[in-house]
Amino acid sequence: MDEKEREERLAAGFAAGDERCTEAVYRRWRPLVHSLARRGLGDEREAEDVTQQVFLAAWRGRGRYRPGPGGLGAWLTGITRHKVADALEARARRARSVEAAARTLHPAAERPGSLPHPEPERTVDRVLILGELARLPSAQQQVLRLAFYGDLTQAQIADRTGLPLGTVKSHMRRALHQLRRSLPAGAAAVR
Known part of the structure; x- marks a missing residue:
């Protein structure tokens, strides 16, 4: 054969x-897909995410696969191009949101002759973190908010919420892991 x-x-x-x-x-097409994603995005972490998205999309759409010129490799390459374009658009949307938030929070920084805000990066980080925090499941949000904004220990959070201590610890660990994955590497609060 x-x-x-x-x-x-x-x-x-x-x-x-x-x-x-x-x-x-x-195993056969992952290196190609990953290479295309890395080249298109210029970011290893995003390329890994897109690679996973490509194979997940291919699995879900496998019933629509029809052999053609280039075979399965060409089909996966097409999915990769779409996922890279989606990731680039999401990146641009995030950048626009950050710029809009920074302008909203510090409109004086745009006026000629005005002094810039002393720490605009921290403000942008805060806006990003709050946005990502809002995307977490409600139980994880509640645990993080009580820990960071309420300055409570995990045991105090368990007492206040009635959740078992192990559950509080699990929610905290999962939430922090998700924030680390979803926030840019420079976001100050989760370093």
Whole structure:
């Protein structure tokens, strides 16, 4: 069996939902997908995220896969291009939101001759953190807010909320992990 036949069988197995074929597809095309994402985004972390998104989208859409020129590799490349474009648009949206928030919080900084705010980076970090905090599940939000804004220990949070201490610790750990993943590397509050 030649390489083309092997790839066709692999693609057919993937489209049919065969787990071994799916693993083989991931091993075979992950380097290509990751390389395209890294080149398009210029950021290793985002490239990893996009790579995962590509294979998740391919898995979910495997029933729509139709062999064509370039086979499964070309289909995955097309998904990658769309996911990279989505990531770039999301990045641009975040930048616009940060700029708008900074202008709203410190409109004097835009006027000629005005003194700049002493710590605009911290303000932007705060806006980003508050935005990401709002996206967390409500129980995780509550635990973080009580810890950081209420200055309560985990035991005090457990007493106040009635949650078991282990649950409070789990919520805190998951929330902080999610914030670290979703915030830019320079955000001051989660370093």
